[in-house]
Amino acid sequence: MRYVIIVKALLCLLWCISLCRIEAAEYRNGQLWLEVLLASGTQMSISSSSGSPPLLYVSERNSPISRELAGNLSIKLINEDKLAYWGFLNGTEPWTGESAGVLKECFAWEDSNLVIKRENLLYAEESFSFRENARRYALEAGIPEQRITPIPLINATVRITAGAGEYYFETPLAIHSTAPVSIGGVQLGYEGEFVLKTVQDRIVVTHLLPLEDYIAGVIQNEIGNNAPLEALKVQAVAARTHAVSLLLYNRHTSDGYDLCNSTHCQVYKGKYLLNDAVRAAVDSTRSEVLLINGRIADATYHSACGGKTDSSAGIWNGDPLPHLMGVTCIDAAGELDLSDESQARRWIDTELAFPGMSSWERASLTWSKTISRQALAANLGMKYVSRVVINQRGSSGRITDITFHGSKTVRLTSEYKIRQAFGSAMSSFFYIRGNYVPLRGGGAEIPSLSSNLIIRGKGSGHGVGMCQVGTLRRAREGASYRDILAQYYPGTVISSNWRNSGG
């Protein structure tokens, strides 16, 4: 048995080097299908989410082997020590379908189209079972360490137990279920097509589905499935645009999927909250994305700006983007310069109420929170904090540069880190209650701090791009999704003609 596994592993390696396909997105009947991560681990379960045992169609993607399995599946790797070799990436060349190498598929933007680019990864002849051996070789041969890379054995073998039966398969596997199933213990009930593959020493299960179904699965979690239709449509276009631009980063290609299912990409939970309104919003905006100057726009979004949105450059220190310079969301804030401490304080203290708001919308509009001076110091890695200087606020009023003085001096220039320092504050658009000394340029010094700091703020999230609470308010007031998108992403155009079905 051991011998068979070793021979198989060697055959896998040879096969892999001759034609190894990282299965990811594809165009099928003019629709873009993509793979979204559902679960990964050293072992995996697929079980019924309704109670009765599921019936699953499992087939090897690279062979005619196919089986119908009844009952809950328990999946294990059987050659854990041989799932990846370590080698050196020599370079890439265009994929011709003939040349030896490893196929890498990634997305690219060409002539206003999203295309799937195929290229051959070329490895040096030497390969090693352990990374350490590859590293030692690299050191001796003068090969830069960054070129060490795992060469995946895509068709490593798994053992699947279903009921009383035991089955052996070579991955990648296509799995189909017409009834909702729970994957890796997540009780959300996914149905349709799945891909099970081995990436290095882990089993990865993805949902293979059309982009439009993915968008339906994202927007229900993002803005709620009972939002007004025009707000759902805004969220659908923003989420679709964001998904396509994430595909262009290709940041999960080597993980074996296109997008992950967490906030790192976008939260995806299948059909968990799907209803007619969500479906209508996705269908009526089918394929629509935002373009700026012929390219996919960065359609980032957040929960609540608190009055004005901020500029991407101000928040993330990148190059300014013409459609993400910051806009007024609530008219009454338009006149104010929220980068100025006293005006920011006045606006934060302004009571706001709009008809039809849900409790989460209200909670993100104005909030306050208490944090002990000791906890603040601990979060900053300081023994104590005695004095705080707000150096800069962005156009939304978010603090983007702050210095803490005490046992040492700590300066933070990231709104995210500032929020974390204050114990996961909803946004960095807040002030610390008590006396302050205004500084030239709009900043402020808080010369003494009490043992418990009360901070009061507005907004939730980074404040760049579309504001979900503002979108809900404007949709209730009767604005169309086009008006709302034009407000938060000025200068963008809506296009549904960007897919390259020839890919």
Ligand SMILES: [Zn+2]
């Ligand atoms: Zn991700």
Ligand SMILES: [Zn+2]
């Ligand atoms: Zn807003």
